[in-house]
Amino acid sequence: MKQTFGGIHDDPRAVIPDAVKSLMTSNQYVDMQILSQNAPRREELSNVETANNVIQSLAPRFLESIAISTEGLYILITQVEVYLRGIASVDDCAYSTITLGYRANPLFIIEQKREFRNQWTEAKIYFGQLKFLVTGCVHGSFNSSDTQAVLGASLGRNIPTNSYWRVYLASDTEAHIRDVRLLRDFTKKASGYKWHYKSKRFHDEGFSSASALNLPLDDIIAAAGSLLLRMMVNNDDKKEELAALLANSKLLEQINFKNPYADGNKTDLMELRLSKGKRLVVNIEMMVLRDLVVDKSLYPEMYKTVLAPRMKAMNNQVIKKKKFVF
Structure with a gap:
């Protein structure tokens, strides 16, 4: 050397x-x-x-x-x-x-x-x-x-x-x-x-x-969490985009995101079969769509339980495919 x-x-x-x-x-x-x-x-x-x-x-x-x-x-x-x-x-x-x-x-x-x-x-x-x-x-x-x-x-x-x-x-x-x-x-x-x-x-x-503010749509709930972060960081009102994104999820098809105050939404949310992290994402999204104040401590928890694992999996896939060799 x-x-x-x-x-x-x-x-x-x-x-x-x-x-x-x-x-x-x-x-x-x-x-x-x-x-x-x-x-x-x-x-x-x-x-x-x-x-x-x-x-x-x-x-x-x-x-x-x-x-x-x-x-x-x-x-x-x-x-x-x-x-x-x-x-x-x-x-x-x-x-x-x-x-x-x-x-x-x-x-x-x-x-x-x-x-x-x-x-x-x-x-x-x-x-x-x-x-x-x-x-x-x-x-x-x-x-x-x-x-x-x-x-x-x-x-x-x-x-x-x-x-x-x-x-x-x-x-x-x-x-x-x-x-x-x-x-x-x-x-x-x-x-x-x-x-x-x-x-x-x-x-x-x-x-x-992977970027926390721009996760792809192949995992809609994680992508919606990413959009939530982007809305907060950039102080953007993208509630229509958020509702449209969530409406495309088969896991959430019984929820009326375009009308977050719709009768039955609360009951349907409780019946969703989701992981603790993804349930947190959906709960934050409903609060945002209803113009409620969101406790900021929920965002780091959302990142830890949903976005970080998704980003790690994406990064590992890039390395597995040897994208660094060209």
């Missing part, structure tokens, strides 16, 4: 592992530390508009970049989502606990996470008050032709956390799309920010994480 780290000046494509060369388009790569000369300053991040500008100038640079470890491992980054630490008035979705200080030079780390009995690892780039969380990647070893892919924040537990990594950026910024982040709570002010950056090339080939 010392040869690889040192040889990039002689052959910029030496940074690309053989297993993923067919996926790459750039012939020129530079060390991530080149960004240090434009480190984000706190005053540039103090309001949403200027923070957006800074993030837009930095986040696309990490797309289709290559992280390389001293153990000969690599991570080809296809997606990152951005969090602004320490300024809750701008980004109230970022964790308030600061585990790593604000760095003038970008740092790539593999960090172990734990929640209750669950453990996993995340790949992150810390730069100033910004955190770039890798949410899509292809990874493997320089010594192997095998590749693995990840969609979502968890890398699993196969990548060591004590390695030294360097990140090489494509000289030209890759085309990208923007989306909302992979949040568990969309009731916060910053939940609608499109601070999730995805390589357009990989996205167009189908290698892209």
